[in-house]
Every structure is written in structure tokens, then in C-alpha cells.
Amino acid sequence: MKPVLKNGIAVFSPQGFLDGNNTNSFLSIEDVEATAALKAEMILVSLKKVIFFNRNGLDTFIKLFLNIRKKNQVTVGFCDYDKKKYDAIKNFYQDNIHFSLFQSLEIAYLFTSSFKNKGSNVLIYNNDKSERSAMAIELHDNGHNPVIAQTLDEFNQKKVKRETYEYIIENSFLGQMGQKIATRVTGNAIIYTISSFLDNEISDKFNMDYHNNSLNVGFRLFIFDAYKVISMNIHALNFFSKLSSAAAEYNATICFVGMKFDKTPESFKNTLEDAGVLFYNQMDDILQNKELLSELGASSASNIKHKRALNKETILELPKFIDATVATLEMMTNAKAIKEHAEVSTITIKDKKDKIASSIGYYGALDGMVILVFPKNIAKKACELLIGESTEDIEMILDTLAELVNIVGGKIKTLLADENISVNITLPRTYQDVDSLMEVVGDRKGVQVDLLFNDDKFLFFLTR
Amino acid sequence: MITKATVDAFIEKIPPTPKILQECLLLLNAGELVKAAKVAEGDLALKSYLKNIVNKPIYGFKNEVSDISQIFGIFGVSLSQQTVYNYMISLLNPDKWELFKLNKKLFYELQATLSKKWEMVLRHLKIDDKEVYSAISLLPSSIIVTEAIFCQKKKDVILLRSAKALDYNTILKRLCEVDIFDICEEIAKKWQMSPKTISIVQASSGIKPLEDEELNTLGKWMHLLLFYELSQPQFVESGLNDFIDFQIEYVGDIYNDFASLMEIQ
Numbered sequence: 001m002k003p004v005l006k007n008g009i010a011v012f013s014p015q016g017f018l019d020g021n022n023t024n025s026f027l028s029i030e031d032v033e034a035t036a037a038l039k040a041e042m043i044l045v046s047l048k049k050v051i052f053f054n055r056n057g058l059d060t061f062i063k064l065f066l067n068i069r070k071k072n073q074v075t076v077g078f079c080d081y082d083k084k085k086y087d088a089i090k091n092f093y094q095d096n097i098h099f100s101l102f103q104s105l106e107i108a109y110l111f112t113s114s115f116k117n118k119g120s121n122v123l124i125y126n127n128d129k130s131e132r133s134a135m136a137i138e139l140h141d142n143g144h145n146p147v148i149a150q151t152l153d154e155f156n157q158k159k160v161k162r163e164t165y166e167y168i169i170e171n172s173f174l175g176q177m178g179q180k181i182a183t184r185v186t187g188n189a190i191i192y193t194i195s196s197f198l199d200n201e202i203s204d205k206f207n208m209d210y211h212n213n214s215l216n217v218g219f220r221l222f223i224f225d226a227y228k229v230i231s232m233n234i235h236a237l238n239f240f241s242k243l244s245s246a247a248a249e250y251n252a253t254i255c256f257v258g259m260k261f262d263k264t265p266e267s268f269k270n271t272l273e274d275a276g277v278l279f280y281n282q283m284d285d286i287l288q289n290k291e292l293l294s295e296l297g298a299s300s301a302s303n304i305k306h307k308r309a310l311n312k313e314t315i316l317e318l319p320k321f322i323d324a325t326v327a328t329l330e331m332m333t334n335a336k337a338i339k340e341h342a343e344v345s346t347i348t349i350k351d352k353k354d355k356i357a358s359s360i361g362y363y364g365a366l367d368g369m370v371i372l373v374f375p376k377n378i379a380k381k382a383c384e385l386l387i388g389e390s391t392e393d394i395e396m397i398l399d400t401l402a403e404l405v406n407i408v409g410g411k412i413k414t415l416l417a418d419e420n421i422s423v424n425i426t427l428p429r430t431y432q433d434v435d436s437l438m439e440v441v442g443d444r445k446g447v448q449v450d451l452l453f454n455d456d457k458f459l460f461f462l463t464r
Numbered sequence: 465m466i467t468k469a470t471v472d473a474f475i476e477k478i479p480p481t482p483k484i485l486q487e488c489l490l491l492l493n494a495g496e497l498v499k500a501a502k503v504a505e506g507d508l509a510l511k512s513y514l515k516n517i518v519n520k521p522i523y524g525f526k527n528e529v530s531d532i533s534q535i536f537g538i539f540g541v542s543l544s545q546q547t548v549y550n551y552m553i554s555l556l557n558p559d560k561w562e563l564f565k566l567n568k569k570l571f572y573e574l575q576a577t578l579s580k581k582w583e584m585v586l587r588h589l590k591i592d593d594k595e596v597y598s599a600i601s602l603l604p605s606s607i608i609v610t611e612a613i614f615c616q617k618k619k620d621v622i623l624l625r626s627a628k629a630l631d632y633n634t635i636l637k638r639l640c641e642v643d644i645f646d647i648c649e650e651i652a653k654k655w656q657m658s659p660k661t662i663s664i665v666q667a668s669s670g671i672k673p674l675e676d677e678e679l680n681t682l683g684k685w686m687h688l689l690l691f692y693e694l695s696q697p698q699f700v701e702s703g704l705n706d707f708i709d710f711q712i713e714y715v716g717d718i719y720n721d722f723a724s725l726m727e728i729q
Contacts, residue, residue, distance in 0.1 A: 004629045015710035016695035025700035049710040
């Protein structure tokens with residue numbers, strides 16, 4: 001069984017009955033390895049569609065996931081259960097729970113750094129005082145407004161005021177949360193979450209390939225969410241100084257938010273500032289300030305460092321890139337694609353009206369970036385399969401488009417793997433108009449293929 | 465690309481009921497077990513199928529049973545008819561399974577287990593109705609339909625499902641506005657199965673409850689039985705556990721009764 005990855009959480013959704021006999025069948029060794037490679041913040045098993053489970057059934061999942069946690073520091077556990085199931089789990093494990101329990105997937109999202117809807121009002125109750133405090137701290141650190149009910153009576157009184165709280169948390173248990181450098185994309189900024197003591201391990205935990213390729217696909221603002229950092233040593237200082245100097249070559253900016261210097265020498269701050277790192281107290285100081293965002297480069301991102309030519313390897317594999325894109329879009333839109341025109345040039349978009357775009361980078365044995373420019377109609381049609389209904393909400397269309405481009409990226413990865421060419425893909429980036437795309441692509445040369453889906457023109461562009 | 469034309473082409477390819485089977489079913493319907501057995505003798509593949517099924521461990525016979533009259537005698541009218549329908553469904557079995565890690569042997573095992581446990585359910589519910597007995601035969605056709613429709617797009621569908629937890633039934637419904645169980649209905653109509661059989665199997669999808677309370681309850685039992693079987697390790701490994709969505713709320717009111725009957729602890 002394969003998990004679904006969304007908002008940094010990989011979720012397995014078994015159905016029916018879970019016991020010691022069948023849980024091993026849900027997860028093959030390949031499934032476990034593939035899940036570990038996803039680099040998710042959390043790995044959860046949804047019990048929504050499980051009608052029966054016993055301790056043996058849960059144990060098998062937990063054993064497999066704890067192995068992943070040892071390597072990747074992810075949070076593991078269960079979600080989507082009712083009170084009866086929660087009580088059963090607590091009863092099975094008593095005080096020996098080493099995993100997390102979230103009553104719903106939406107509640108679990110609140111505890112990830114990837115979740116977009118920050119600032120939610122959240123009512124919390126747990127009969128264990130330290131547990132409810134731990135939840136409140138985590139939620140606060142993730143940018144939410146937790147309210148703790150100190151007693152069950154208080155909780156029952158408060159929870160009837162549904163309009164006051166966007167989320168109500170009960171029957172949940174944090175257990176051991178993972179500690180890793182999580183990544184999320186907000187608008188066009190990439191946010192890394194760092195915590196605890198920063199030392200020479202930072203260079204192992206930080207995914208440098210991912211970072212470099214994010215630079216290459218046009219991301220220009222990298223924010224380190226450092227609210228939970230206690231201190232940093234000289235090795236970490238050197239790491240961030242080098243990272244910032246390297247980013248400057250791309251005209252990119254590195255910021256630290258919420259970093260305190262009570263246990264870290266103040267001189268470190270000066271050194272980092274000299275290397276070009278900017279410091280802010282609050283995340284909103286950047287994210288809510290459009291002018292500053294623009295100045296820092298989140299919406300202006302011409303790539304000045306690498307203007308690399310397409311190489312022979314990329315050209316040889318070009319049909320696979322096009323096939324992957326066409327096959328995915330044909331499946332999602334149920335329309336046949338007709339190839340109209342192909343040439344090597346800078347990107348040319350004749351009619352910019354009502355177009356949205358998305359890009360995804362790949363790196364490894366080959367590297368480059370695929371850009372897809374959609375008429376809104378095709379984007380909406382393609383997203384209908386994933387959403388289940390048509391929508392005019394541009395945010396939702398762009399979000400779903402990112403999922404779709406992720407599927408295209410996944411297909412490219414699979415097709416190349418069939419030829420023993422190993423690549424990884426970056427997070428997808430979306431653009432709500434052609435102008436913001438052009439700021440990233442600039443005058444890079446690439447292969448442009450114009451396609452026709454039911455009379456709607458669709459553009460594929462592959463560049464490096 | 466999966467379109468309505470893909471679905472229509474599949475339905476078009478379903479062969480009509482072979483004459484021997486038609487005759488055999490008519491005789492079974494009239495309760496003529498001996499005559500039906502004689503007719504069945506004329507179809508070597510059916511004969512082999514019946515022998516294979518009856519000698520599976522789930523039936524618990526110590527010595528091999530090979531005579532068709534004896535097999536029909538053991539099964540009785542309702543189960544014999546159900547088994548002949550099972551055989552008809554097995555004719556749709558693909559030469560090679562691509563989407564699911566299945567083979568003929570495992571598919572027959574699923575058919576046999578579902579049939580045997582459906583019999584347990586009907587005895588428990590004190591229902592003795594040939595059409596209701598036969599309904600379980602149509603259920604595994606949903607798996608064959610899914611395999612046939614999606615096998616050419618296996619990789620695409622796997623990628624799609626890694627981005628969004630969509631079951632095959634939902635994907636097909638969103639792409640073509642028909643679902644897997646609608647296609648099963650077309651198969652049943654082509655093979656002149658009864659409307660009652662069709663209704664129960666449609667209800668067993670878990671998303672089309674029936675107004676008729678008795679048939680709807682049977683749909684619930686069938687839905688839960690299906691997921692009970694699809695939770696067995698060999699079917700989980702085959703990739704069948706999540707091929708359609710399990711509707712846990714739909715079966716909530718019969719679960720305790722089911723758990724007690726199947727001795728689930």
C-alpha cells in the first residue's frame with residue numbers, strides 16, 4: 001500500500017479489519033522504503049475506514065514506522081478515529097504510548113510546519129496537564145492560537161461555542177514528536193523549520209540538493225523558522241554563512257525568524273548579517289508585508305547565475321518528458337492532445353490572458369525544470385478529477401495544479417527510472433499569471449512544445 | 465485516457481451466456497438437479513471448475529468429489545445455481561492480471577470464500593432465496609471490471625492515487641459518469657440475472673442504499689463481507705483492499721451481528 005502525501009503528512013488508509021495477520025501485508029519492504037524516502041514530517045495510519053483492529057494489528061505498523069523515525073526523525077502515529085477507537089488504543093498501550101494520536105487528519109495538519117492556514121483558534125483538552133500544555137506549545141510554535149481548557153467542565157462549556165474555535169482538539173496525544181528540518185512553501189518563499197541545538201549535524205539534516213534545485217527553479221526567498229532554536233555553535237554558524245554566500249550568487253535571500261541570542265553569542269548574529277542573513281522577530285513581519293516580500297525577491301526571481309544550455313542527455317529524454325505530461329493531462333482531462341509545434345527557443349506565450357502556470361524541477365543524473373502553461377479551462381478541468389467538482393476558487397485551482405504537476409513530476413521520475421536514470425523532483429511552484437512566470441524563466445533557452453487539448457492551447461517548456 | 469468509449473468497448477466484449485449454461489441454469493431453476501448435472505457434464509471447463517471449487521479446503525471434504533451429480537447434490541439448488549454463475553463470472557477472468565496481483569487460483573479462492581460465507585450469512589438471516597444466493601456471484605465481477613478498465617493505465621492511476629486517496633470507483637465515476645457497479649449491472653443484464661440480484665450488488669457498493677429495507681440490509685452484509693475478505697493478507701497483498709471505498713457508516717448497524725457470526729474477537 002502506498003501513502004498519500006499532503007501538507008507534509010504521509011497517510012496510509014487501510015480499510016476493513018486490522019490484525020496481526022494482515023498488517024504486514026499492508027506494508028511491503030518497498031512501501032516502507034518509499035515512505036522513508038518521502039521525507040514527510042509525519043507518517044500516520046488513518047483508522048477512518050477500519051472497523052476492527054487489535055493491538056497486534058497496530059503493533060506491526062508502529063514497529064515499521066519507528067524504524068523510519070530513528071532514521072528520519074518523523075512523527076508517527078494514528079489519526080481519524082472516534083472516541084471508542086481512541087479509548088481502545090489507550091487501553092491497549094496504557095501509559096506506554098510512543099507514538100502520536102490525532103483525532104482527525106485536519107488536527108494533525110495543525111502540528112506540521114507545512115500547513116498553510118496559520119493563526120487558527122484552537123481549543124484543547126486533555127486530562128493530562130502536561131500533555132495539553134505540550135500541545136499548546138507546539139500549536140503556538142506553529143503559528144496558531146491555542147486555548148487550553150483546564151477542566152472537562154470548562155471544555156464542555158467552551159466547545160459549544162463552535163464559531164469561536166476553528167478546531168477543537170480532544171482525544172489526541174502528541175507522544176514523541178519528530179525533530180527534522182521540515183520544508184514548506186508559502187507563496188513563493190521556502191520555509192525551513194529548525195529547532196533545538198544547531199551543531200555540525202545541521203549539514204547532514206539539511207537537504208542541500210533540494211535547496212540548490214529550489215534555487216535553480218527560481219525560488220529566491222528562504223526563511224529559517226528558528227523560534228524553537230535554543231542555541232547554535234560555530235559549526236552551524238559556518239554552515240549558515242556559507243549557505244547565505246552561495247545564495248547571493250543567485251540573488252536569493254536568507255532570513256532567520258524568531259531566533260533568540262540569549263544562549264548564542266551575539267557576535268554570531270553579526271557574522272551572519274555580514275554574510276547577508278536577515279533577522280526578523282515574527283514570521284508575519286515578512287509574510288504579511290508584500291512590499292518587503294517583493295524586495296526580498298519572493299515575487300521577483302530572475303535567475304542570474306545559471307543560464308545553462310540544454311544538453312544531449314536532456315534532449316534524448318525529451319520524448320519521455322512530453323509523454324509523461326501529455327499522458328497525465330489526457331488522463332485528468334479525458335481529452336486527446338495534439339502536438340502542434342516544437343522548437344528550441346526562449347519561451348514564447350502569445351496570448352497571456354487567462355493563463356496560469358506551474359513548474360517543477362528535477363535533479364540527479366539529469367537536471368532541469370519543466371514548465372507547464374495552462375489555459376484556465378484546462379487547469380480547471382484537470383483539477384476536477386482531484387477535487388471532485390468544478391471550482392472558480394483560484395487558490396484552490398493553484399493548489400490542485402501543484403498536486404497535478406507533482407503527478408507529472410512523479411511520472412517523469414518513473415519513466416526515467418525505467419531507463420536506470422535516477423532523478424529527484426522539487427516541490428512544484430505555481431504562478432497565477434504569465435508575468436510572474438516570465439520573471440523566473442527570463443530569457444532561458446529551452447524546448448517549447450505547443451499542444452492542443454480540445455482547441456485549448458497548452459504549452460510545455462523544458463529548460464535547465 | 466479512460467473514457468465512456470473504453471467502458472462501452474468492455475461491455476460490448478462480454479460474451480452472451482453459452483447455451484449449455486443457459487440450459488443448466490434453467491434446469492437448476494426448476495429444481496432438476498440430475499438433469500442439470502447431465503447438461504453440465506457437456507461443458508468440460510465447467511466440470512473442471514465445479515470439481516476445483518468443491519474440493520477446496522473451505523468445503524472440508526476428506527475425499528475428492530468428482531461426479532457432477534454428486535457436486536450438485538451436495539450444493540443443493542441455490543448453491544449449484546450460484547456456483548454456475550460463479551463459473552460464468554470466471555470466464556471474464558483476464559489471461560494475465562496487471563493491475564492487481566491476482567491469478568486464477570486466488571480469484572477462485574475469493575469466489576469460493578465469498579460464496580461459502582454468504583451462505584453462512586443467509587442461513588443466519590434465515591433467507592432461502594435462489595436469487596439472493598446468486599447475488600454474491602456477481603460481486604467479484606467488480607474486481608474483473610476494475611482490472612479490465614484500468615490495467616492499461618496502471619502507472620498513471622498509481623501516481624494519481626499517490627497524490628489523492630481516490631478509489632477506482634470514484635475515479636471511473638468522475639471520468640465517465642458510470643461506476644464499476646453500473647458495469648456489473650450491464651454484465652448481469654446481458655446474462656439475464658434477476659433484478660433482485662442486480663439491486664443487492666448495486667447496494668453492496670456501499671454508496672447506493674436501497675429503499676427496500678430487506679434488500680438494503682443484504683447490501684450492507686455483502687459490503688461488510690467483501691471488506692472482511694479483502695482484509696485477508698493474500699487479498700491485501702493483491703492490492704484489493706482499497707479498490708473501492710469501504711463505507712463504514714453504512715454497515716455500522718449490522719457490524720456487531722456480523723462480528724459475532726464470523727467470530728471476530
